[in-house]
Amino acid sequence: MAVSQLRALAAEITKLADSFAGSLEEKGLPEASFNVDSPMKHEGITAEMFITRQTLCDKLSDMWYLVQGPSESIYNYVHNVVPDAACLNVLNHFNFWAAVPVEGSASYSEIAERVSLPIDVATRMIQHATTLRLFEEVSASQVKHTSRSAALARQPGLQALVSSVLDITGAPMMAMTSALEKYSKGKSELAQDLSETAFALFHSTGPFGKKYTNSWEYLENDGEGERRGWRQAKFVEFMQYLNEIFCIESIVVDAYDWQGAGKSTVVDVGGSAGHDSILLARRFPDLRMIVQDMPMVKPVFEADLPGDVRDRVSFVAHDMYQPQNTQADIYMLKLILHDYSEKESAKILRTLTPALRPGNRVLVIEYIGKVDEGEADVDAKKDSLPLSIRQMGTATDLRMMAMFNAKERPAESYRGIFKAADERYDVVNIKADPLTFFAVIEAVWRG
Known part of the structure; x- marks a missing residue:
């Protein structure tokens, strides 16, 4: 008799x-739970524990697929995936998280009033959210937080992540079929032009009254009156949150011999509100930092700039597609080229050349979601990573395709x-x- 795959998986x-x-x-770390007093994340786990956790996630996914069977697992996924995402996006956009006290409860009528939506809409959204362990019904009329909804109530950066990923990229990703049909079908490679992305196609007819070619225009200009640029402010929060969850601070500090750079001027291209x-500037007092980003970011930068570095950190409004007009010793681009095709990435690097002098450095700091395709042990490298980790890279890869006709690239590709x-x-x-x-x-730069 064949060994039961379900029992083996279990x-x-x-x-x-x-x-x-x-x-x-062993490390004295608490487990997560669904209670509001749960730790928000597993702080302090080792690399080995991380791999164990992600391998466990893989096995749980396999169990989910096999218990249902091939057809039903696909049907159930397709049935739920868009409503799940839409529900989370609505809850986040209208800040349902703040409508319920973290340590208490609220009625459906109270929540509806706080989020300014009809009670029927608020009720139906929360009822679906409870199936995702977001909120919990205390009674027929009262709702309280779970640890998952409480995490969003407590962390503005997590709210900004949901907004940036779902609200900005969600609809364009669903337009990928039309974009690929229109611009790439029958061709040997993906269209490279930013005007031929799924994002550009989705916004080309102005579904909300305005047309945008790329997401940066959208972030900068969406909204009326005082709300103009509200997405840009959210995106700044999102970038700060990414710094936190990926521990990017240590990556930036170790990216270069900043101490050895001495009294150097560094331009942080696309540096958002200047976190890096x-x-x-605080770690290396000899450095002079210049943050460059779109004009809409400047008020956020000025509001957040601490007094102890005001004499060494400044902001210059600059479009990175325009020729660089600020001279410096080092130019840093963190999580910038990742968003663009190879053609567009090269164009951005080319804009730096008017300001460059022999010996100047350009540092590119990037998320790498793929191993080097030319290496002989590529299959072994892929197989050594849990599927859930590889999925992070492939998911980002598809998002880059929809937004910028870009892709996840191995590190070595940046030479080209x-x-x-x-x-x-x-x-x-x-x-x-x-x-x-x-x-x-x-x-x-050799000049």
């Missing part, structure tokens, strides 16, 4: 769950991008860390 799940729980116990520049930008760039160092999924690419 045994693996039990073993992995026991291992992860035991490791948490403030960090570097710098070369395409200008032959005078010399890539002198590439540091890729598989545990952080980030890479630092350092190029010198």
Whole structure:
């Protein structure tokens, strides 16, 4: 008689769950629960514990698929995935999180009044949310938080992440079929022009009364009156939250020998509200930091700039598609080129050249969601990573396709991008860390 795959999976799940729980116990770390007093995340877990946890997630997904069977698992996924995302997006947009006290409860009528929506709409949204363990019904009329909804109530950065990922990229991703039909079908490669993305196609007819070619225009200009640019402010929060969850601060600090750079001027291209520049200015008092981003970011930058670095951190409004007019010793682009095709990335690097002098450095800090495709052990590398980790990379890869006709790239591919930008760039160092999924690419301008 064949061994039951369900029983074998259950045994693996039990073993992995026991291992992860035991490791948490050994390190004195609490387990997560659905109660509002649950820890928001597993702080302090080791790399080994992280891999164990993600492998457990893989096995749980396999169990979910196999218990239902192939057809029903697909039907159930398709039936739920868009309503799930839409529900979360509505709850987040109207801030249902603040409508319920974290340590108490609220009635449906109270919630509806606080979010300014009809009670029928508020009730139906929350009733679906409870199936996702977002909120919990205390009675027929009262609702309280679970740990998942409380996490959103307590963390504005997490709210900004939901807004940036779902509200901005969700609809364009659903337009990918039309964009691929229109611009890429029958061709040997994906269209490269930013005007031929799913995002541009979705916004080309102005579904909300305005037309946008790219998401940066959308972030900068969406909204009327005082609300104009509200998405940009959310995006700044989102970037700050990414710094937190990916521990990017340590990556930025270790990206270069900042101490050895001495009295250098650093331009943080697309530096948002200046989080990284403030960090570097505090750690390395000889550095002078200049943050460059769109004009709408400046008020956020000025509001958040601490007094102790005001003499060494400044903001210059700049469109990175325009020629660079600020001279510096080092130019840093963090999580910028990741959003663009190779052609557009090269164009952005080319805009720096008017300001560059021999010996200037350009540092590119990027999330790397793919291993190097040319390496002989690529299959072994892929197989060594849990599917749930690989899915993070492939999900981002598809999002980049919809928004920018870009893709996840291995670190080594940046050599070709710098070369395409200008032959005078010399890539002198590439540091890729598989545990952080980030890479630092350092190029010198030879002039």
